[in-house]
Amino acid sequence: DVKVTQSSRYLVKRTGEKVFLECVQDMDHENMFWYRQDPGLGLRLIYFSYDVKMKEKGDIPEGYSVSREKKERFSLILESASTNQTSMYLCASSFSRVDSGNTIYFGEGSWLTVV
């Protein structure tokens, strides 16, 4: 079974803090993704990576950055957290590119509240 692990399930941070969300997958997948889920907006892609040290902006990258130093680990960074970044964050991975119909596998999510 594919395992995508998000280290923090629930976090509460203050406005302006730097926040790290960590994600590890154990299936040697090339591709990793960060989404956020908000009511009425579905899942929106923040950043993705098709290889180590490679990153690409998704649909809503503003206010975020990512790091992929190792194949199995993909970190999402909020440089200066703001209240509008309160959300559920979902990490995902896939064996090959999703444009060939391959599904992606999600972690359990990290609930972030910025106060």
Added chain:
Amino acid sequence: DQQVKQNSPSLSVQEGRISILNCDYTNSMFDYFLWYKKYPAEGPTFLISISSIKDKNEDGRFTVFLNKSAKHLSLHIVPSQPGDSAVYFCAASHSRLTFGEGTQLTVNP
């Protein structure tokens, strides 16, 4: 620009009846379509997919129909069970996955 749209935020059906969840898209370049199911406090899990060259794909109680001319797909669940109660996301693929807003399905015993 919402390229994948699920117009019904919620749907309620009786156990044993059919559940039909709908999804519309605008981008004719999408070549795969997928449905994900999400329980509260869990990540989405893959349910079923369909290639744009097909019009139907079936897996047990779940069937996905694709109408390319109408840019519409639907997920049928027959018979519906209380354990099917979850949020269902439609997604479309072309270089990346684009998700709809989700539909909360409630199956009443």
